[in-house]
Amino acid sequence: xxxxxxxxxxxxxxxxxSSVLARADTRTKNEALLGIAALIRKNAEAILAANRxxxxxxxKSGLDAAMIDRLALSExxxxxxxxxxxxxxxxxxxxxxxxDMKFRPSxxxxxxxxVPIGVIGIIYESRPxxxxxxxxxxxxxxxACILRGGSEAIESNRxxxxxxxxxxxxxxxxxxxxQVVDTTDRAAVGRLITMREYVDVIVPxxxxxxxxxxxxxxxxxxxxxxxxxxxxxxxxxADAEKALKIVENSKTQRYGTCNTAESLLVARATAARLLPPxxxxxxxxxxxxxxxxETRALIPxxxxxTEEDYATEFLAxxxxxxxxxxxxxxxxxxxxYGSHHTDAIVTEDYSNAMRFLRExxxxxxxxxxxxxxxxxxxxxxxxxxxxxxxxxxxxxxxxLEGLTCQKWIVLGSGQIRR
Amino acid sequence: xxxxxxxxxxxxxxxxxSSVLARADTRTKNEALLGIAALIRKNAEAILAANRxxxxxxxKSGLDAAMIDRLALSExxxxxxxxxxxxxxxxxxxxxxxxDMKFRPSxxxxxxxxVPIGVIGIIYESRPxxxxxxxxxxxxxxxACILRGGSEAIESNRxxxxxxxxxxxxxxxxxxxxQVVDTTDRAAVGRLITMREYVDVIVPxxxxxxxxxxxxxxxxxxxxxxxxxxxxxxxxxADAEKALKIVENSKTQRYGTCNTAESLLVARATAARLLPPxxxxxxxxxxxxxxxxETRALIPxxxxxTEEDYATEFLAxxxxxxxxxxxxxxxxxxxxYGSHHTDAIVTEDYSNAMRFLRExxxxxxxxxxxxxxxxxxxxxxxxxxxxxxxxxxxxxxxxLEGLTCQKWIVLGSGQIRR
Numbered sequence: 001x002x003x004x005x006x007x008x009x010x011x012x013x014x015x016x017x018s019s020v021l022a023r024a025d026t027r028t029k030n031e032a033l034l035g036i037a038a039l040i041r042k043n044a045e046a047i048l049a050a051n052r053x054x055x056x057x058x059x060k061s062g063l064d065a066a067m068i069d070r071l072a073l074s075e076x077x078x079x080x081x082x083x084x085x086x087x088x089x090x091x092x093x094x095x096x097x098x099x100d101m102k103f104r105p106s107x108x109x110x111x112x113x114x115v116p117i118g119v120i121g122i123i124y125e126s127r128p129x130x131x132x133x134x135x136x137x138x139x140x141x142x143x144a145c146i147l148r149g150g151s152e153a154i155e156s157n158r159x160x161x162x163x164x165x166x167x168x169x170x171x172x173x174x175x176x177x178x179q180v181v182d183t184t185d186r187a188a189v190g191r192l193i194t195m196r197e198y199v200d201v202i203v204p205x206x207x208x209x210x211x212x213x214x215x216x217x218x219x220x221x222x223x224x225x226x227x228x229x230x231x232x233x234x235x236x237x238a239d240a241e242k243a244l245k246i247v248e249n250s251k252t253q254r255y256g257t258c259n260t261a262e263s264l265l266v267a268r269a270t271a272a273r274l275l276p277p278x279x280x281x282x283x284x285x286x287x288x289x290x291x292x293x294e295t296r297a298l299i300p301x302x303x304x305x306t307e308e309d310y311a312t313e314f315l316a317x318x319x320x321x322x323x324x325x326x327x328x329x330x331x332x333x334x335x336x337y338g339s340h341h342t343d344a345i346v347t348e349d350y351s352n353a354m355r356f357l358r359e360x361x362x363x364x365x366x367x368x369x370x371x372x373x374x375x376x377x378x379x380x381x382x383x384x385x386x387x388x389x390x391x392x393x394x395x396x397x398x399x400l401e402g403l404t405c406q407k408w409i410v411l412g413s414g415q416i417r418r
Numbered sequence: 419x420x421x422x423x424x425x426x427x428x429x430x431x432x433x434x435x436s437s438v439l440a441r442a443d444t445r446t447k448n449e450a451l452l453g454i455a456a457l458i459r460k461n462a463e464a465i466l467a468a469n470r471x472x473x474x475x476x477x478k479s480g481l482d483a484a485m486i487d488r489l490a491l492s493e494x495x496x497x498x499x500x501x502x503x504x505x506x507x508x509x510x511x512x513x514x515x516x517x518d519m520k521f522r523p524s525x526x527x528x529x530x531x532x533v534p535i536g537v538i539g540i541i542y543e544s545r546p547x548x549x550x551x552x553x554x555x556x557x558x559x560x561x562a563c564i565l566r567g568g569s570e571a572i573e574s575n576r577x578x579x580x581x582x583x584x585x586x587x588x589x590x591x592x593x594x595x596x597q598v599v600d601t602t603d604r605a606a607v608g609r610l611i612t613m614r615e616y617v618d619v620i621v622p623x624x625x626x627x628x629x630x631x632x633x634x635x636x637x638x639x640x641x642x643x644x645x646x647x648x649x650x651x652x653x654x655x656a657d658a659e660k661a662l663k664i665v666e667n668s669k670t671q672r673y674g675t676c677n678t679a680e681s682l683l684v685a686r687a688t689a690a691r692l693l694p695p696x697x698x699x700x701x702x703x704x705x706x707x708x709x710x711x712e713t714r715a716l717i718p719x720x721x722x723x724t725e726e727d728y729a730t731e732f733l734a735x736x737x738x739x740x741x742x743x744x745x746x747x748x749x750x751x752x753x754x755y756g757s758h759h760t761d762a763i764v765t766e767d768y769s770n771a772m773r774f775l776r777e778x779x780x781x782x783x784x785x786x787x788x789x790x791x792x793x794x795x796x797x798x799x800x801x802x803x804x805x806x807x808x809x810x811x812x813x814x815x816x817x818l819e820g821l822t823c824q825k826w827i828v829l830g831s832g833q834i835r836r
Contacts (some may be wrong), residue, residue, distance in 0.1 A: 019753065023777055096776060102798060108787050110797050113775065117809050196633075200809055215614075221639060221810050242832035249834035335437065344828075357531065357827050358514060359441055369526050369830025378835065379528050379826065380520060391535050391618055392639050393811040396826040408797065408814040409775050410762075412787025414660035416667035417796065 003183065007191035010179050011198025014119040014144040017174040022116045022142050026093040028171055033089035033136055036167030037082040040132065043163055044078045050159035051128065058152050070126040071153055081129045081160075084383070088136040091382040094400045095142045098409065107415045112406040116142030117200045120403065121192050121220065122385070123148045124205040128156035134203075135164050135178040137385050141403035144177050146199065148192055151184035158182065193218040203398075205386050223398060226389040227313040228258030228341035230371040233265040233330040233356070234274055235347035242368055243346045247278050249370040250344065252285045256315050258387060259342050259364075259374040263310060263320045265330045268294070271323045275299050287317045294323035310337040327352040331359045338362060340389050342374035342396075363389055363396035421601065425609035428597050429616025432537040432562040435592040440534045440560050444511040446589055451507035451554055454585030458500040458550065461581055465496055468577035469546065476570050488544040489571055499547045499578075502801070506554035509800040512818050513560045516827065525833045530824040534560035535618045538821060539610050539638065540803070541566045542623040546574035552621075553582050553596040555803050559821035562595050564617065566610055569602035576600065611636040621816075623804050641816060644807040645731040646676030646759035648789045651683040651748040651774070652692055653765035660786055661764045665696050667788040668762065670703045674733050676805060677760050677782075677792040681728060681738045683748045686712070689741045693717050705735045712741035728755040745770040749777045756780060758807050760792040760814075781807055781814035 001009075040047070051073040058068050073081075094114050101111035120143045124130045131147055138145035149157040161180035169175045181188050193202055196219050203223045204214050214222055232250050234243045250261035266275055271294065279299035282289055290309050291301035301321070309320040310333070324330050327345070334343050344366035345356040353367045364374040374397065376384025381399030388394045394402035419427075458465070469491040476486050491499075512532050519529035538561045542548045549565055556563035567575040579598035587593045599606050611620055614637050621641045622632050629644055650668050652661045668679035684693055689712065697717035700707055708727050709719035719739070727738040728751070742748050745763070752761050762784040763774040771785045782792040792815065794802025799817030806812045812820035 019777070019779070022779070104796065104798055106791065106796060108784075108791055108796070110791075113783075115776075115779075118779075239832065245832060245834050253835060358533075359437070361437070361440070361533075361536075362825065364826040364828060365531075366526075366828035367830060368832050369828045370834045372835040373524065373526055373528075373828055373830075373833070374826070375835075378522065378524060378526070380522055391823045395823050405809045405813050407780065408782040408792070410782060410784035410787045410791055412785060412791075414657065414663060414786050415791070416663050416788040417671060417790040417793075 003185050003187040004191050006183065007181075007188055007195065008198075010146050010181065011119070011195045013176040014146055014179060015198045017176045018116070018118050018144040020174055021139070021144055021177050022095070024142060024173060028173060029093065029140055029142070030089045032139060032168050032171035032173050033085050035170050036132070036136070036164050037085040037089070039163040039167050040078060040082040040085065040160070044075060047078055047156065047159045048073060048075070050155040053155040054153055063152060067126055067152065071128070073128060073156060077129060081132045084129070084133050085136045088140050088383055091140060091400060093140065094404050101411070106417070107412070109411040111409060113409050114404050114406050117403060117405050118143060119199050120145045121148070121199045121202045122146070122205065123189060123192065123202065123210065123214070125150040125207065125210070126153050128153045128160060130205060131157045131160045131180060132164070133383070134385060137383060137400060137403060139177060141400050143403055146179050146181060146192060148181040148189055154184050190217065193220055196220050203385055222390070223386065223388050223394050223402065224390050225258070225386045227339045228260070228387070229263065229311065229313045229337065229339040230259060230261045230341055231263045231265060231334050231338055231343040232261045232371065233327070233334070233343070233345045234267060234270065235327060235345055235349060235352050236267040236269045237348040238270060238274065238346040239348055240274055240277070243274055244277055244281060246344065246346055246368070246370050248281055248285075249372055251282065251287060251319055252317070253370075253372050255317055257372070259371050260315070261319070261371050262312065262314050263322070263337070265322050265324050265333060267326050267330070268323050269326070271295075271298055275321070282319065285317070287319055289319055289321055291321040292323055295321045313339065327355055331356060335361050341387070342366070342371045344369060344371050363387070421603050421605040422609050424601065425606055425613065428564050428599065429537070429613045431594040432564055432597060433616045435594045436534070436536050436562040438592055439557070439562055439595050440513070442560060442591060446591060447511065447558055447560070448507045450557060450586050450589035450591050451503050453588050454550070454554070454582050455500040455503040455507070457581040457585050458496060458503065458578070462493060462496045465574065465577045466491060466493070468573040471573040472571050481570060485544055485570065489546070489574075491546060491574060495547060499550045502547070502551050503554045506558050506801055509558060509818060511558065512822050519829070524835070525830070527829040529827060531827045532822050532824050535821060535823050536561060537617050538563045539566070539617045539620045540564070540623065541607060541610070541620065541628065541632070543568040543625065543628065544571050546571045546578060548623060549575045549578045549598060550582070551801070552803060555801060555818060555821060557595060559818045561821055564597050564599060564610060566599040566607060572602055608635065611638055614638050621803055640808070641804065641806050641812050641820065642808050643676070643804045645757045646678070646805070647681065647729065647731045647755065647757040648677060648679045648759055649681045649683060649752050649756055649761040650679045650789065651745070651752070651761070651763045652685060652688065653745060653763055653767060653770050654685040654687045655766040656688060656692065656764040657766055658692055658695070661692055662695055662699060664762065664764050664786070664788050666699055666703075667790055669700070669705060669737055670735070671790050673735055675790070677789050678733070679737070679789050680730065680732050681740070681755070683740050683742050683751060685744050685748070686741050687744070689713070689716055693739070700737065703735070705737055707737055707739055709739040710741055713739045731757065745773055749774060753779050759805070760784070760789045762787060762789050781805065
């Protein structure tokens with residue numbers, strides 16, 4: 001069978017079972033999830049054996065260490081995978097929720113009911129745990145899904161998929177509720193992102209190259225996650241201790257995450273007071289500082305900052321530092337150079353805090369808190385499928401709600417329109 | 419200047435002013451709206467003169483009567499246009515609304531703030547009043563907009579646009595907050611729907627041909643409005659009087675609207691009781707009935723119904739009628755042949771009502787009410803920019819809320835992530 005026919009078959013099956021999933025009750029969906037978690041725990045050895053095959057191939061083909069690290073599973077990570085599925089079972093079921101039923105002058109009562117989107121395509125790279133995470137979230141939200149993992153993880157994903165199929169069938173749900181694309185042919189992605197007749201939305205989880213390809217080629221709407229070029233702005237009235245702690249946590253807790261700060265802005269009036277202790281902290285942690293001219297007059301830096309640096313998500317122990325006139329210039333800088341992901345102000349000034357909250361055009365805007373909080377768990381969503389830098393449908397961390405939509409419902413007693 | 423450069427200029431300007439609009443306060447936006455409404459009232463003659471030019475050209479070029487009817491303005495319709503703008507001024511401002519701020523175990527308080535989408539492109543056909551309607555809604559929701567009306571209405575749209583620009587400037591807002599594309603070159607649409615760097619979403623208001631083109635060619639997300647193939651299903655326990663009134667209103671109040679019923683389904687057990695009086699009413703109103711075999715055994719019909727009829731939005735005094743086994747078959751029929759717009763059940767049975775509400779996969783699902791209620795005004799949105807048959811972002815009637823998005827806001831007091 002050629003790739004297009006194979007993908008059409010997956011699409012048609014997903015579409016066919018989507019109505020069954022949409023009306024599946026909470027108990028059945030949770031039974032399937034708990035069953036899948038139990039199967040993952042029980043078959044840890046088989047998953048590890050499959051993962052070993054992927055790792056062997058990856059080492060032979062010379063994959064870089066970071067990718068191998070992301071590909072590798074362990075007994076511990078398999079237990080965490082099962083716990084992740086169990087945590088989704090424990091979340092409230094969003095499907096069928098009815099809200100805001102209001103009577104209208106015509107006598108009808110109008111409100112909205114939360115329902116699944118339908119069929120969700122997820123495209124991701126090496127980490128095999130995404131297979132279980134994404135399947136669980138889609139299932140709980142009543143969607144059929146088609147999962148396309150990285151070719152380097154195909155054996156691991158197959159092993160996990162087999163357990164998901166079994167868990168679904170045992171609970172009495174269609175096994176095709178979750179389908180893992182079982183080919184490493186890249187043409188499969190090309191078909192998945194254009195089969196609008198079957199797929200309602202694509203959620204990409206991967207690097208810049210993947211997202212750029214999807215933006216250029218996808219005919220299916222995307223819940224996209226672009227890069228996170230996050231800022232911390234230290235305002236004139238910032239508390240010194242809060243500023244130091246927030247910069248430290250935002251920049252140095254982890255270097256490779258999308259909610260890590262890449263840029264520090266400091267109000268001119270406070271730069272001489274606050275930049276030196278922050279620079280000491282960053283240097284002690286081995287962070288390279290690239291500073292503007294005014295910054296360089298106050299602290300030692302590795303090199304002068306460039307326009308390109310301001311627009312860069314380093315994902316590394318590097319930070320760009322700029323002295324700005326105040327909150328206006330900070331907001332303008334963030335909106336111009338940032339990636340609309342997550343930005344924080346440190347301030348004790350009420351008006352500046354409010355202006356920053358309102359005017360910074362990012363998915364998450366924070367006052368006196370670390371950018372590292374931009375996360376589905378930290379926000380109380382229970383789990384996340386990704387962090388959207390889109391504006392439509394879902395913005396910021398996307399949990400179960402982002403995998404649903406709302407239809408209007410009308411309760412009448414024979415009303416007609418005049 | 420070529421079309422691409424011209425459109426880029428509009429796009430760049432819209433993007434440039436979008437941040438000004440995003441932070442415009444409610445009073446200023448309302449002043450602009452009320453100013454525009456006053457200018458429309460005052461300049462009714464000038465608008466009518468421009469409209470006469472469009473009508474002359476339309477008659478010369480042999481435009482059909484329905485299109486000319488939609489193109490024509492009158493003193494009355496100009497007053498209604500002004501009233502429409504005033505009614506948007508009277509709506510609550512959605513921008514800046516903060517909801518659901520919850521404390522998390524980490525100590526941060528997390529919630530969402532409603533903000534504009536940014537730049538909205540609207541593509542519409544003959545009716546010139548859409549220029550004022552769409553501009554008002556986009557402005558109130560804090561968005562910049564680029565309006566592309568039908569070439570047959572270019573003079574009318576120019577005249578209305580001039581008043582909008584004046585009203586914006588007088589209120590101290592940038593005149594480029596609203597830009598009407600001032601060319602009839604069709605290439606302008608081609609550029610508008612691909613300039614993702616400037617335009618955040620396209621709202622098309624037009625016929626099937628327009629939507630199909632946009633679906634195929636747009637690189638900007640759409641809030642699409644496809645056709646309305648709406649159903650009324652009469653359940654076994656339906657009240658005879660409610661059924662008759664709801665079918666009459668859903669089908670015959672207006673034939674050309676997207677929330678008009680195009681198909682009638684009747685439960686087998688009640689068909690002999692309820693179909694004859696409904697057929698009498700439809701015949702008396704000149705509606706052509708196309709019926710299935712069982713229907714034809716009970717009432718006189720114009721012709722046998724075909725599969726194609728079931729899938730057709732007639733927009734005319736024609737209705738397809740099918741006898742079904744019961745609610746299951748009705749739901750399956752609607753989900754298979756319908757357009758996911760609006761569907762109603764007439765029933766006195768609680769369980770069937772609940773199943774219909776939950777399982778019919780449409781933007782609006784109703785119990786014992788006319789499909790004609792699917793409308794932004796009837797739902798209490800105050801106004802609508804269209805009715806979306808999409809699932810993502812906005813579903814069903816789209817008012818101010820559909821022209822906004824929500825960002826996350828975090829209020830902290832120095833918290834860092836552990």
